[in-house]
Amino acid sequence: MEDKKEQELDEIRKKLKELLVTNLNLENIKPEQIKDNEILFGEGLGLDSLDAVEIVVLLQRNFDLDVKNMNEEKKIFYSVDTLSRYILEKRKR
């Protein structure tokens, strides 16, 4: 059961990294170079709030997820891992 969850998470992380590189036009970065726990905004990957716009749209279009509860869900934007866990959790509902 845990293995299956981990496998699903891995797939989501991989897809997410590819989508980030493609949609955010991250120059000189390959999807596999992004670490699972790397901070997305500010330090780390250095994304800004306009990139957040793209991520919100990316979640809507690719995972059919609507981020709306700011207080609870802003922490999901911390890293690829937090985003992936959020996607997995919402998918299962």
Added chain:
Amino acid sequence: MQTNKGAPKIIARKRGNVFGFWFFRVLSKLFGLRGAYGFLYFVCLYYLLFDRQTTIGALAYVRRRFAGSGFLRSRFYIYRLFISQGKQLIDRYVAISGNVRFDIKLEGTGQLFKLLRQRQEGFILLAAHVGNWQVALTTLKNLNRTVHLVMRPEDNPAVERSLHISKEGDFVRIISPEADLDGIIQIMHALKEGDIVSIMGDRKYNFDALNVSFLGDKAYFPYGAFAIAAAANCPVVVLLSARISYKRYLVDVRNVLYPRYTDAAGKQEELRNFVQEFATILDRYTQEYPYQCFLFHDIWKN
């Protein structure tokens, strides 16, 4: 918008306070609207002589719009700008208090209704510091959509008071651009729900901006509204308003832009075209209404 944690908050100095609004309300009741306007000539002279920051801010616009004006002439233009703004502040206050009725001529609202019928999602309403955008906003009430104003917390009280936003069930809500990700999430959610998100498109504050031509010189305009529209696949409707005569206003929403990316590698350059289009619309506006551009800030300086 950008992630600007730790960046100093810009505190805007506000002309007009509770006492000022009360004073002009009493004047308008005692002497009518024209009587209240009359007193403005003295108040604005005071601001021209002693509010150095605003005068210098206005000078940046005046120097470009009225190129070649000397010291005295440029001060005279600034004085006219202050009086024009004062009249619009009084109009805004009495209009919203319901004391005086204004004739508002609407241009392009049919197109807005069509846009809303065609789409489930909302759109971005791009406003500017020209004319009386708060009065213009009240005319959008009959679109039957919630309007989310993206504005800084320190601007909220004045706008809340003047638009009576605090009333329950009002059609206007506030989103703070300083809320970083929260703000973005709120904007995106509002657009998805079919609401209208109003953003000021002519002041960059400390947000990301692009350099485009405006009044014959390179000026910095924020591009966040266009980036959001391109990502959310929604149109940008430019909101312009102008005082055309005594108790008469024009609200113009004819300009609709559709920012889209065609080349993922050059997103910023593509956005620049839309920012330029907006600046050109404002340029045309200032040719027609030179004393209704209240950009009391040097947007030509980065």
